[in-house]
Amino acid sequence: MRLLLQTGSANAGEWRAAFAAALPEAEVTLWPEVPASVDYLAVWKPPAELFARVPAPKAIFNLGAGVDSLLRLPTLPASVPIVRLEDAGMAAQMIDYVTLAVLAAFREQAAYAQQQRAALWQPRPPLPRREFGVGVLGFGVLGRAVAAALLPFGFPLAGWSRTRRDVAGVDAFAGAGELPAFLARSRVLVCLLPSTPSTRGLLDRARLAALPRGAHLVNVARGDVVVEADLLAALDAGALAGATLDVFGDEPLPPAHPFWHHPRVTVTPHVSAVTLVDESVAQVAAGIRRLEQRLPIGGIVDRTRGY
Numbered sequence: 001m002r003l004l005l006q007t008g009s010a011n012a013g014e015w016r017a018a019f020a021a022a023l024p025e026a027e028v029t030l031w032p033e034v035p036a037s038v039d040y041l042a043v044w045k046p047p048a049e050l051f052a053r054v055p056a057p058k059a060i061f062n063l064g065a066g067v068d069s070l071l072r073l074p075t076l077p078a079s080v081p082i083v084r085l086e087d088a089g090m091a092a093q094m095i096d097y098v099t100l101a102v103l104a105a106f107r108e109q110a111a112y113a114q115q116q117r118a119a120l121w122q123p124r125p126p127l128p129r130r131e132f133g134v135g136v137l138g139f140g141v142l143g144r145a146v147a148a149a150l151l152p153f154g155f156p157l158a159g160w161s162r163t164r165r166d167v168a169g170v171d172a173f174a175g176a177g178e179l180p181a182f183l184a185r186s187r188v189l190v191c192l193l194p195s196t197p198s199t200r201g202l203l204d205r206a207r208l209a210a211l212p213r214g215a216h217l218v219n220v221a222r223g224d225v226v227v228e229a230d231l232l233a234a235l236d237a238g239a240l241a242g243a244t245l246d247v248f249g250d251e252p253l254p255p256a257h258p259f260w261h262h263p264r265v266t267v268t269p270h271v272s273a274v275t276l277v278d279e280s281v282a283q284v285a286a287g288i289r290r291l292e293q294r295l296p297i298g299g300i301v302d303r304t305r306g307y
């Protein structure tokens with residue numbers, strides 16, 4: 001069985017060694033070398049040319065959770081199954097990142113940091129925990145893991161998805177009709193939606209205005225789900241208290257972008273949950289083995305939904 005690997009990263013050799021160890025029955029080739037025939041592709045943000053040279057693999061494994069950049073490629077073969085990573089060590093990282101951001105907002109870290117710079121000893125009244133709703137927009141593999149991890153803190157939790165997802169201790173909202181009610185109770189809004197034709201630009205002026213005054217946005221999904229100009233306007237008008245942003249419409253975030261120096265914006269360079277080699281290779285290798293045995297696998301992308 002032949003596997004063609006394209007990682008677009010400097011550690012391609014590490015990926016190849018991990019695949020060779022996890023799938024000793026496979027012949028692993030590193031793009032841009034292409035063998036005479038290819039059974040499986042494992043790729044991350046591949047160049048369009050790759051599918052011109054490998055038009056009909058049995059399946060394409062995406063070395064990340066989001067498939068937005070892959071689905072945009074005009075050369076992507078139409079009928080080949082696409083399999084994405086599910087968790088593969090990313091949920092634990094998202095839990096760290098989002099918990100840190102939610103607690104920083106709840107404990108008003110930004111305000112205290114500002115007071116410290118002014119040598120100002122000024123206790124603020126604690127925010128009532130029961131009124132500090134946390135809403136997870138996109139209640140999939142990562143969204144549900146984040147909500148479950150936040151349960152012990154006692155914030156009122158809610159999740160929003162296309163189809164209703166019941167998780168103990170979390171209020172479930174579904175579909176466009178329930179979005180306004182979900183937003184209205186989200187003092188912190190955590191975005192974990194995939195970027196698809198129906199989510200791009202979703203967090204615009206009107207949706208941001210539906211959040212409670214003083215709300216905080218945490219975007220760890222994709223930058224294009226948020227209309228950045230509308231977010232800046234809401235921050236500058238004081239409607240939103242802050243934003244923690246790991247993803248942007250244009251990455252790397254251009255040096256002149258106002259987010260970099262905005263006093264109430266925290267910027268990180270798309271690191272909230274990175275792809276981990278060993279965990280990802282183990283998941284892809286298990287998937288390939290199951291496909292070879294004609295068994296069903298998880299993570300198959302629905303191209304019509306876009307995720």
Ligand SMILES: NC(=O)c1ccc[n+]([C@@H]2O[C@H](COP(=O)([O-])OP(=O)(O)OC[C@H]3O[C@@H](n4cnc5c(N)ncnc54)[C@H](OP(=O)(O)O)[C@@H]3O)[C@@H](O)[C@H]2O)c1
Nearest residue numbers: 065066138139140141142161162163194198220221272273
């Ligand atoms: N910043 C980073 O480092 C990083 C790392 C990993 C992932 N991500 C991003 O996080 C995203 C989520 O990952 P995941 O593994 O949790 O994906 P997932 O399991 O596919 O979950 C996606 C969730 O979004 C919901 N959704 C999709 N379209 C919707 C719509 N139009 N209206 C309402 N809900 C909608 C889905 O609803 P249903 O439950 O009804 O299907 C599901 O609950 C990825 O797509 C990726 O872009 C970012």
